Amino acid sequence: xxxxxxxxxxxxxxxxxxxxxxxxxxxxxxxxxxxxxxxxxxxxxxxxxxxxxxxxxxxxxxxxxxxxxxxxxxxxxxxxxxxxxxxxxxxxxxxxxxxxxxxxxxxxxxxxxxxxxxxxxxxxxxxxxxxxxxxxxxxxxxxxxxxxxxxxxxxxxxxxxxxxxxxxxxxxxxxxxxxxxxxxxxxxxxxxxxxxxxxxxxxxxxxxxxxxxxxxxxxxxxxxxxxxxxxxxxxxxxxxxxxxxxxxxxxxxxxxxxxxxxxxxxxxxxxxxxxxxxxxxxxxxxxxxxxxxxxxxxxxxxxxxxxxxxxxxxxxxxxxxxxxxxxxxxxxxxxxxxxxxxxxxxxxxxxxxxxxxxxxxxxxxxxxxxxxxxxxxxxxxxxxxxxxxxxxxxxxx
Numbered sequence: 001x002x003x004x005x006x007x008x009x010x011x012x013x014x015x016x017x018x019x020x021x022x023x024x025x026x027x028x029x030x031x032x033x034x035x036x037x038x039x040x041x042x043x044x045x046x047x048x049x050x051x052x053x054x055x056x057x058x059x060x061x062x063x064x065x066x067x068x069x070x071x072x073x074x075x076x077x078x079x080x081x082x083x084x085x086x087x088x089x090x091x092x093x094x095x096x097x098x099x100x101x102x103x104x105x106x107x108x109x110x111x112x113x114x115x116x117x118x119x120x121x122x123x124x125x126x127x128x129x130x131x132x133x134x135x136x137x138x139x140x141x142x143x144x145x146x147x148x149x150x151x152x153x154x155x156x157x158x159x160x161x162x163x164x165x166x167x168x169x170x171x172x173x174x175x176x177x178x179x180x181x182x183x184x185x186x187x188x189x190x191x192x193x194x195x196x197x198x199x200x201x202x203x204x205x206x207x208x209x210x211x212x213x214x215x216x217x218x219x220x221x222x223x224x225x226x227x228x229x230x231x232x233x234x235x236x237x238x239x240x241x242x243x244x245x246x247x248x249x250x251x252x253x254x255x256x257x258x259x260x261x262x263x264x265x266x267x268x269x270x271x272x273x274x275x276x277x278x279x280x281x282x283x284x285x286x287x288x289x290x291x292x293x294x295x296x297x298x299x300x301x302x303x304x305x306x307x308x309x310x311x312x313x314x315x316x317x318x319x320x321x322x323x324x325x326x327x328x329x330x331x332x333x334x335x336x337x338x339x340x341x342x343x344x345x346x347x348x349x350x351x352x353x354x355x356x357x358x359x360x361x362x363x364x365x366x367x368x369x370x371x372x373x374x375x376x377x378x379x380x381x382x383x384x385x386x387x388x389x390x391x392x393x394x395x396x397x
Contacts, residue, residue, distance in 0.1 A: 001027060002027040002029075003064050003066045004027060004066070005031040005059045005067070005089075006043070006049075006059075006069050007056060007059060007068060007080050008037070009033075009040055010071070011158045014043075015046050015290075015291065015296055016300075017154075018296075019297050019299075021047065024300070024304065026124060028060065029049050029065050029305060030055070031050075031059045031064075032047070032049045033054070033055070039055060040052040040053065042308075044215065052343045054081060056076075056079070060084055061083075066090060067089065070092065071094050072094075073159075074096060074099050074167065074168050075098075076166075077093055077097065078103050079106045084111070085111060085114035085115060091118055092119035093107070093317070095121070095122050095178045096178040096320065097120055097317060097319070097323070097324060097325065098324050099174070100169060101324040101328045102324075103324070104324040105321055105345065108320075108346065110306050118317040119306070119307075119315065123294055123296050124182075125183060125314070126296070126297075126299040126314075127293060127298075128350070130186075130255075130295070132185065133242070133244065134186055137244060137251070142245070142248055142249040143246040144248075144356060145189070145244060146224055146225070146245050147224065147225050148183070149156065149226070150180035150226075150228070150241070151230075151240070151242070152227070152229065152230055153239045154231075154232065155278055156212070160340065161211075162254060165209045170331065171229055171232065172231060173216070173327055173331060178228035181218065181228060181326050181327065182323050184227065185218075185323070187226075189346070189349075189353075191336055191349035191350050192221055193347060194219070194221075194226070194325075194342045195219050195220065195221065195342055196283050196329065196340060197218050197329040197340050199213065199216035199217065199330040200216070200334065201216075204232040205232075206232060211231050211334070211352055212232040213231040213232070214228075215228070215230075218342075219379060220353075230352070235278065237278055238253070239257050240256040240257075242255070256285075256293070259285065261285065261287065261288055262284070263282070263283070264291075265282070265390065266281060267281035274287040310317075318348060325342050325344050328342075329343075362381070364386075365387070366384060367386060368381075369382040369391070370382040378395075380393055380395055381394040381395075
């Protein structure tokens, strides 16, 4: 059993609390911190938490607390983590880890120097569909991974602080791109170094200082490409989609908008439908179990099991730091309109993951390009002559 201090009492803290106190049915939130007294009281009543406070240090220092779960605005993550280091409390932090790589690196180093457990709460690499897809990739079902694309778009976040560039550290790139980068990175291989980023970003709709729409490409050292599409301007709900392409296959995943559950209603007695849903009338796309479909259950199971087994979880502060470094490069690229390098002062993966040789021999004289059967029954090979470079066809009777 883990006894938790929840820092935060809003939207994500409640998702976390539902999963923490529901899935393993043995862990308990015993202290909650909120910046607003009325919010702390409300959370404590609804989740049966005996201790609530508006003093962050008091919640972390609570003598009964084993683990601190940080579900706060981005600008408060570092303060919370440093207090956890002070009191030697295990800590888990919601995404993104920091507002930038410098913050993330300080948190990573501080927790490792303090010798405390650190977990990065990146829920979308714990969804059931992702877990199954990643296992297929690791087993080699797709061959060598060439391209991994992740898309997260919706009408915008729930709380005021997200829209403030100082508190949040950025716009949709930081808020949503952190998910997408880690998803693509996981498919390509977390030991493969991201080397440079090209990104377009703009503020198209919202009256804010940060970007509300962005598209980016991330080059990896082995030649693979990651792609992210993020937006706070998308109308129609929460769109979560992934694509993975390899030399031997492809995976398409739709996590939220098209899950096989569709409902029509006039709106009579209809309230909540799904996260970021914009309407409760007409044709709707409910989600059967959001805690599970969004990965929260598997994420906290991994965090608590890893803590109890004295091992690292699947997602650590190191992963959060790498993601922040990639997103820093994306922000620079959006300004310069150039490929920007990803400087990683801390790198724990492969030092040299060279690009694969794409020349596949067919015979002594040719490279193989493609084989197909035509609509009229002929089997055809497309080959490249090794000496001349000429592309030729070969019919197989």
